[in-house]
Amino acid sequence: MTAAFTSGYVRGLALAAREAQAAIAMADAETRRALLESMADHLLAGQGAILAANADDLAKAAANGASKATLDRLALNPERVRGMADALREVAAQTDPLGEITRSGTRPNGLVIERQRIPLGLVAMIYEARPNVTAEAAALCLKAGNAVLLRGGSEASASNGAIATCLHAALREIGLPDAAVSLVADTAREHVLELLQLSDLIDLAIPRGGESLIRFVAEHARVPVIKHYKGVCHLYVDRAADIELALGLLIDGKTSRPGVCNALETLLVHREIADDFLPRALDALRLHGVEVRGDEATRGFDPSLAPATDADFDAEFLELIIAVKVVDDMPAALAHIARFGSDHTEVIATTDGAAAQAFVRGTRSSAVMVNASSRFNDGGQLGLGAEIGISTTRLHAYGPMGAEALTIERFVVRGEGQRRHPPMG
Amino acid sequence: MTAAFTSGYVRGLALAAREAQAAIAMADAETRRALLESMADHLLAGQGAILAANADDLAKAAANGASKATLDRLALNPERVRGMADALREVAAQTDPLGEITRSGTRPNGLVIERQRIPLGLVAMIYEARPNVTAEAAALCLKAGNAVLLRGGSEASASNGAIATCLHAALREIGLPDAAVSLVADTAREHVLELLQLSDLIDLAIPRGGESLIRFVAEHARVPVIKHYKGVCHLYVDRAADIELALGLLIDGKTSRPGVCNALETLLVHREIADDFLPRALDALRLHGVEVRGDEATRGFDPSLAPATDADFDAEFLELIIAVKVVDDMPAALAHIARFGSDHTEVIATTDGAAAQAFVRGTRSSAVMVNASSRFNDGGQLGLGAEIGISTTRLHAYGPMGAEALTIERFVVRGEGQRRHPPMG
Known part of the structure; x- marks a missing residue:
């Protein structure tokens, strides 16, 4: 099955994003905080371009007979752009989720065992019409030291492109690689299929949207997926x-x-x-x-x-x-x-x-x-600042997911030469 | 693809295990501790039957030309049975991983937000020749309030059956349902394929064994998988x-x-x-x-x-x-x-x-x-008591996985009638 979808277009983007992730992970807390603030500034500075692009998207969607609900989700205005910038500043202000030693202890043999929070790696977001997801998902991923691959809905292409341009300007300003936020600009569906096969590059895919999108992702993914189908x-x-x-x-x-x-x-x-x-x-x-x-x-x-x-x-x-x-x-x-x-x-x-x-x-x-x-039951209301999604997958994260849900704990062991077997004779 | 594998055999086992899981999750810490102690007692009491079954497995494996390494992994003796029982007692003695409030805080509107550890649900273990995995995986799953579906290698069928009989005796003695530990006794490979499709019943599959087993599971799973391929x-x-x-x-x-x-x-x-x-x-x-x-x-x-x-x-x-x-x-x-x-x-x-x-x-x-x-880098050495596997999947758990890695944190919110919108007019 895989062979049919290996145009390599998304693999190229994912490879670049993964390479860029190392720089994000090595950036200190203050740099990542400043990056998110700069992203917020650039969104406000770029508001004119964003709204113009959004007007194009809206005109096309209306001409294609999009529903009122879709048009509402798609529409941006100065207040919504400010809302995006505010969400970014809230995430920027949160305690740094990285590097924290969540637990530590000493074993009888003197080994010091620590659990330490590190980034997941490369997160792929697959979403529909809401352009604010582009900025908020990027912010949460970067806050936690990850890179992100963003595949928004085709109806929001121009808006997402304009928003990504602002985010890239912020990355460059701070001296971090653009590719840490990679937009899958070609929204052809076969590229989603290619993305979902990249288990060597993508650590987590989060689909956000209607139940049919989410079922499509769950059905085809070879990468780990966290999702919720619906809220009853x-x-x-x-x-x-x-x-x-x-x-x-x-x-x-x-x-x-x-x-x-x-x-x-x-x-x-x-x-x-x-x-x-x-x-x-x-x-x-x-x-x-x-x-x-x-x-x-x-x-x-x-x-x-x-x-x-x-x-x-x-x-x-x-x-x-x-x-x-x-x-x-x-x-x-x-x-x-x-x-x-x-x-x-x-x-x-x-x-x-x-x-x-x-x-x-x-x-x-x-x-x-x-x-x-x-x-x-909403990340903002529960104190997470923003949310990248709500998980009803009983694994890794359950409920609204903020920046911390985009990290993982690993083991760091500090010794003085301890061996499992007695010293050499 | 699914249709070809819906014999329903594994679905029936998984349904029963999932139903039984509710009883395990509701059992208090002391009951789950006593259950693991009883499992250890029953393993020792059933040692004769276990070793006899193991002798049958070994004879068949030798006749089928199994390698010396496979025979060594498969072989049990009184010392190894005692090792299993000891591992169960170690897990029994661990702090209860359930119910713990990992974090709590109060929002400006007075809502008290807690994060609480609850079981994952139903865990499927897919493994090869080592019969001790049967007892240790069951113990870790039960400790964390989960049910477990065990699919061991065909070469260990008799040994696994004898061990499961001991575990079931302990469950009955404590008054908990047998089905919380369900053995896929028919080891035909199509049943593994059926198991891997049961995304409505199985919360997590953990394959343990050689790289080819793990790739097979990763390739065919529609359920979440945590794994490691190899250790370089x-x-x-x-x-x-x-x-x-x-x-x-x-x-x-x-x-x-x-x-x-x-x-x-x-x-x-x-x-x-x-x-x-x-x-x-x-x-x-x-x-x-x-x-x-x-x-x-x-x-x-x-x-x-x-x-x-x-x-x-x-x-x-x-x-x-x-x-x-x-x-x-x-x-x-x-x-x-x-x-x-x-x-x-x-x-x-x-x-x-x-x-x-x-x-x-x-x-x-x-x-x-x-x-x-x-x-x-081993669960026992790092203080986890035992391990159900080592994860190199950067999601949920990373490194050796003990009982706590078989839980998930959810949100509990306590209020006094708080609403998102102003009171009704």
């Missing part, structure tokens, strides 16, 4: 919930931004609180224009509701629709989440500490919220 | 090395057990110390029966040596052969390691702290030894 996030309202608080989490989780992965998709209600909670919840959802699909017990409160099917409980609606189910107890809620959940975000509303503890223990998701909105 | 370990003798110390590291690294991955394969010598060091090193190697293949400068000290080719510098000899090269300076040594190294173990012998620091910074390998033998 649950709010479980325990019998001991504070009803006002639970209503707040429900409306915030479902309506504050329904198109994102940390929005709520399913509401599970303990049977003993259903009489008090559900009528008010259904009213509030109606007031906010949310369509409710309910199980039989829920429809007992409002027979006009559409019945919820297994497909509804499995769905990431990404719009103002919610599936609602009444459960007999917490184990039933956890069983529902185990069956339909996506390991993304689960929320419990309860005033009972033991129930909260049991819920946290009973779910394997990457983020569990006790009396807090699902919408907080 | 280097000793760099700096110009400021203590010569006696360097000679000790050389002989220990090359001769104490040449067939293992942390043995030395290449010696790099700084030009300025070559006159003092190399003649003594060549004598010592000769005395220990080591064949030396040298570059031109090395052969200047002994023209009878065979010349070292690039293939020699790339080789994991696994026998009493070493490739030797004289380098102009440390950057040349690091460049050699970057070109030929396998990210496994590199050693520097030096009395110069700055040189040691530069060497550590300049190599990306999973373990770097300063004045200590490469043979210490």
Whole structure:
């Protein structure tokens, strides 16, 4: 299979990026901090060129009949460019993730064993229409001493090129190689296939976008992949919930931004609180224009509701629709989440500490919220500054990934000539 | 491709193992500790059955013309059974890796953000002739709250079955499900292919064995894989090395057990110390029966040596052969390691702290030894108790992997009703 895709175009870019990575890894914390600040400066200075390129992308996308949602994701304006620059400055200001000795100890034979954080190496980002990913992914990778290979969507080609030009200017200004941020400018799909085969050069691929992009990457990759397919996030309202608080989490989780992965998709209600909670919840959802699909017990409160099917409980609606189910107890809620959940975000509303503890223990998701909105599962909100993605892959990183998730710990051993076998005779 | 391998045999085992994993994850630290102790007891109690099964395996392997090395890896005796039991008790005694809050902090909005260690889930081990892997991999997985799917080599089938019987007895005694340790008893290769496709059930596959097994797994896996292909370990003798110390590291690294991955394969010598060091090193190697293949400068000290080719510098000899090269300076040594190294173990012998620091910074390998033998790159020697494998995959774990490497950190967020958007009007 590989042979068909070895144009060598992406291999050339990856080789150059990998070579450049050594210089990034050797740069000290202050140099990498200054680099990110300079990247932010150059983005602001280059705003005119970026917005002009973006206008070209938008015109082409509109002519190709792109959806309103795609056009919104693609569109830049001065505020969004400033947002990119601000994110870069936030990452720049974070504690340096490299070189840290995470653990150390001494063995009986006197060896000092340290664990030390080092960069992953070369990270490949494969994403869709959002041009801000170009700047933010580059910043997080460079902060952690990595190089990055960026393959954005074809609809954002001009915007990504203009942004990369700014990032390269910053690299040159600081005296680091351009190739540490390498854009796969030719967005033909066979180049993605070639990229995914480069297991000798690429240490990690992170796909970000719709489920079909991510499945395509997972299916074809020979390089390690960290991903999340979708966010089917649950709010479980325990019998001991504070009803006002639970209503707040429900409306915030479902309506504050329904198109994102940390929005709520399913509401599970303990049977003993259903009489008090559900009528008010259904009213509030109606007031906010949310369509409710309910199980039989829920429809007992409002027979006009559409019945919820297994497909509804499995769905990431990404719009103002919610599936609602009444459960007999917490184990039933956890069983529902185990069956339909996506390991993304689960929320419990309860005033009972033991129930909260049991819920946290009973779910394997990457983020569990006790009396807090699902919408907080986001790198910025959790204090990571920015995120390169959210992992629901139970390996390496789980949940939002910041700069530290782009490092690895290795062993450094310091001795005085210790050998496994006795000295030579 | 998948369709051809869906006999469902391995899927059934994996489903049962995954279901059993929930019980292991919910078991408290003391229960998991007692389980590992009981596994050790049952191995000792079942020694007769294990050795009888092993005798059958050995007879079959000998009849099939297995190599002496394979027979040695396969063979059990009372001492080796005791070694397995001891390893299990060591892992049992380790600090519990689960539930630990690795970090916590409070956000400006009052949210308390914690990172908490939880199990990976279901781990698949794919290995060759060593039956002790059956017990040790199971112990490490269970210690960290995981279930394990074990696919050993066909030559060890009876031994692995007898060991698994002991482990199952321990699980039952403690009241935990047998299926948490599931042996793929039918070792037909198509079942390995089926296993490698089960990305909805298996969180991590770890292949352990020869390079061809590992390449087979890497080529066919749709599940995440952590692996190491080979160990091409280097000793760099700096110009400021203590010569006696360097000679000790050389002989220990090359001769104490040449067939293992942390043995030395290449010696790099700084030009300025070559006159003092190399003649003594060549004598010592000769005395220990080591064949030396040298570059031109090395052969200047002994023209009878065979010349070292690039293939020699790339080789994991696994026998009493070493490739030797004289380098102009440390950057040349690091460049050699970057070109030929396998990210496994590199050693520097030096009395110069700055040189040691530069060497550590300049190599990306999973373990770097300063004045200590490469043979210490081993889970037991580094304090992990046992190891499920050594990773040279720069993701999740890098270097020897103990129980903690079989966990992942997730986010737990505790709030008081915090929402992303202002309260409802």
